[in-house]
Amino acid sequence: MADLKHSSDDVSDDSLGGSSQDSKAEFSEDEETLIERMFNLLGERWSLIAGRIPGRTAEEVEKYWTSRYSTSE
Structure with missing residues (x-):
């Protein structure tokens, strides 16, 4: 649930249409490792x-x- 809070802070009004694609591209620290x-x-x-x-x-x-x-x- 905390991730949702951070995602909304990073999303601008112009990028709302592509926000699902942007969030999927982010990798967690565990995934990176x-x-x-x-x-x-x-x-x-x-x-x-x-x-x-x-x-x-x-x-x-x-x-x-x-x-x-x-x-x-």
Whole structure:
């Protein structure tokens, strides 16, 4: 319930239509830790990693990982 309170603070009037998509893209600290650990074990096997996180797709996990840890050099 506390998460709902924080979500409403972050949502502007202009983004109300896409708020459900934005909130789904957010990962909890536990999910982030699990993704990091699983990546170290499995590498870029996104479907296997996503299978350990209920409600997440391989595409979401890969997008999260590349946005956080991409090497743009």
